[in-house]
Amino acid sequence: MDTGKGRTDTGEGRTCLVTGASGYIGGRLVPELLAAGHRVRCMARSARRLRDQPWADRVEIVEADATDPESSRRALEGVDVAYYLIHAIGGNGGFAETDRRAARTFSGAAREAGVGRLVYLGGMEPEGELSPHLRSRAEVGRILLDSGVPTAWLRAAVIIGSGSASFEMLRYLTERLPVMVTPRWVRTRIQPIAIRDVLYYLVAAADLPADVNRGFDIGGPDVLTYVDMIRGYARAAGLKQRIILPVPVLSPRLSSLWVGGITPVPGALARPLVESLRNEVVCRENDLAEYVPPPPGGPVGFERSVELALRRVREADVATRWSSASTPGAPSDPLPTDPDWAGGSLYTDEQVRQTDAPPERLWGVVEGIGGDRGWYSFPVAWQARGVLDRLVGGVGLRRGRRDPRRLRIGEAVDFWRVEEIEPGRLLRLRAEMRLPGLAWLEFVVRSDGSRTSLTQRALFHPRGLAGHAYWWAFRPLHDRIFGGMCSGIVRAAERRGAPKQRATVRAR
Helix, strand or coil, rough: CCCCCCCCCCCCCCCEECCCCCCCCHHHHHHHHHHHHCEEEECCCCCHHHHCCHHHHHHHHHECCCCCCHHHHHCCCCEEEEEECCCCCCCHHHHHHHHHHHHHHHHHHHHHHHHCCCEEEEEEECCCCHHHHHHHHHHHHHHHHHCCCCCEEEEEEECCCCCHHHHHHHHHHHCCEEEEEECHHHEECCCCHHHHHHHHHHHHCCCCCCCCCCEECCCCCCCHHHHHHHHHHHHCCCCCCEEECCCCCHHHHHHHHEEEEEEECCCCHHHHHHEEEEECEEECHHHHHHHCCCCCCCCCCCCHHHHHHHHHHHCCCCCCCCCCCCCCCCCCCCCCCCCCCCCCCCCEEEEEEECCCCHHHHHHHHHHCHHHEEECCCCCHHHHHHHHHHHCCCCCCCCCCCCCCCCCCCCCCCEEEEEEECCCEEEEEEEECCCCCCCEEEEEEEEECCCCEEEEEEEEEEHHHHHHHHHHHHHHHHHHHHHHHHHHHHHHHHHHHHCCCCCCCCCC
């Protein structure tokens, strides 16, 4: 909750509410607003999701749901500017109704609370038949414009920045495929924009005149095709030029499967990204320039934005990632903590290992699990499970992690998400792979003064007969996989403290 730290009391800053603060854009917008001298309130369905953000002690955090009028109105009380950064996503039509209901509820609550301005970041509205997701984004924009609260609807095409879904898709396609067969949409014109310019315009929108109620196209200085972007990425990354062989027809569904098979972006997210590239997304006006000057130094060009993003990736300094937001359809139930939990069957596999390694070294291995370091047991089995998850529409293992050493609540770690972390003691992960039930993986580090122990628990709450069958079918592997993982973590901690062998030179 708000501690008062970092607040500006000069009367110049506005009170800004940010929705979606745990997501890719929202998580980066908050520090930019603070740096501009604004007071920031973050709205989240669960306040604990924001607990570990580096700016958490400088903002006020309120719990509210955009589809609930009462909690939204309370969150918006006393707010000058509200940033609407909420989007539903999914493979069926249900997301459009969710978007519609949330936009109407939130904007109505903003009107009742006397909010001075809404700022919405959506997609461009190109000519021709729109994809379902672009159509829904456009509908949200019109709902906010008609709400009675002055609204600035910023419309962007592809956003290029470290950790963005569009950047990750481009990055993996280019780096992994020196020769690629591509669908027709790679010839469509696109006007990408750097994430830093998006944030600049979002912050500036807070100070638009009160009578401004309209949409604005925002884009970078370059208009390219996706082929141009692939080649530009290759130049910026120092790769050999890619050979691109277009094919006449490749449906969005097949394209999303192709993208999902090559990149970390799962099919549920790849499909709306691909569908949005079927239409030409180029700025049709630059009217925002009448109110807002260009970003300092001018807008960032495409190849420069790629270079900046790659530098962040290589330095492991990625502030937020596309996987920061909750995965559609993923379970969100908290771990049942009652020892006599009455919610049905709860299967448990518990492993305990002791070591002479100090607790801080053991914790360093635990917190660094997943991603490039893997899971310390049967890597082939983990990779196979990741592939199987992708085949049934899950996220698989390719999401990796944002930072190779540090974790925050709510972050993705391969096909898990951090549900709880107590530095030095506890890490609990909640499964987001496709399962007939709910699953958690928990690590606890303890020290009795002389030795350190690691307690590892895998828990599974089955859903129906299929869930019970799943647990017992894989039960013979649990001791080997989970037992091997617990032992592997301990061995890794012990190796970190082992003295390095010195090379000896013989006299001749």
